[in-house]
Amino acid sequence: MIINMWSGPRNISTALMRSFENRDDTEVWDEPFYAYYLFETKKKHPMHQEIIEKYETDLAKLIYKIKKTESKDGVFYLKQMTHHMLPSIPMEWSLNHKNCLLIRNPKEVINSYSQKNEILNIQDIGFYQQFEIYNFFLKHKVPCPIIDSKDILINPEKSLKVLCDILGIKFSSKMISWPEGKRETDGIWESHWYQNVQQSTGFTTYHEKDITIPNLYENLLSECMDIYQELNKSKIDFNYE
Numbered sequence: 086m087i088i089n090m091w092s093g094p095r096n097i098s099t100a101l102m103r104s105f106e107n108r109d110d111t112e113v114w115d116e117p118f119y120a121y122y123l124f125e126t127k128k129k130h131p132m133h134q135e136i137i138e139k140y141e142t143d144l145a146k147l148i149y150k151i152k153k154t155e156s157k158d159g160v161f162y163l164k165q166m167t168h169h170m171l172p173s174i175p176m177e178w179s180l181n182h183k184n185c186l187l188i189r190n191p192k193e194v195i196n197s198y199s200q201k202n203e204i205l206n207i208q209d210i211g212f213y214q215q216f217e218i219y220n221f222f223l224k225h226k227v228p229c230p231i232i233d234s235k236d237i238l239i240n241p242e243k244s245l246k247v248l249c250d251i252l253g254i255k256f257s258s259k260m261i262s263w264p265e266g267k268r269e270t271d272g273i274w275e276s277h278w279y280q281n282v283q284q285s286t287g288f289t290t291y292h293e294k295d296i297t298i299p300n301l302y303e304n305l306l307s308e309c310m311d312i313y314q315e316l317n318k319s320k321i322d323f324n325y326e
Contacts, residue, residue: 093211
């Protein structure tokens with residue numbers, strides 16, 4: 086089984102990858118399209134040249150490698166960044182997979198991402214692409230459950246049990262905690278982006294944050310919030326009350 090977890094940047098996507106990787110039956114792949122994205126867009130992300138040189142930038146080979154895992158036993162979990170999915174990337178290869186959308190309040194995303202890298206437009210943080218990807222699966226009548234990272238942090242065990250049930254896999258208690266440290270499966274960009282998750286042994290407790298977004302990003306926040314609220318209407322209701 087292949088699971089594509091579709092997330093924008095600065096979500097709990099890496100922690101969720103840790104959670105799945107800690108299962109006995111799961112192999113993970115960290116952001117398979119990142120090098121292709123950097124190669125095509127020429128964006129100067131931190132470590133962009135090292136990433137391009139180390140990872141596959143041939144789109145056909147990338148998709149072939151993903152498709153080749155369909156016959157493998159167990160679970161193959163792909164941490165997918167929606168902003169990496171350029172218009173040149175066909176999506177049909179994912180139609181036979183399990184797909185899930187991981188969303189987060191854009192105020193939290195913008196606040197976190199802007200501390201690590203410059204945001205030029207909405208394309209940089211994946212909200213528009215999340216909306217497009219979700220509607221692609223709707224059009225093809227392929228299930229794509231939506232989960233809000235906030236809900237996972239509020240109650241990891243309950244939310245992951247529900248998610249596993251929806252994905253058709255058995256929940257493992259090993260998904261709740263994991264050993265501290267780096268992983269061989271982490272992309273080399275981990276040195277810039279993964280400091281917090283590498284120190285973690287589980288999901289952090291959710292706390293509402295008092296965030297002030299710089300005026301520079303007010304229009305961006307408004308645009309992202311419209312998409313987030315629309316997707317939020319279809320998210321899984323974990324019914325914590």
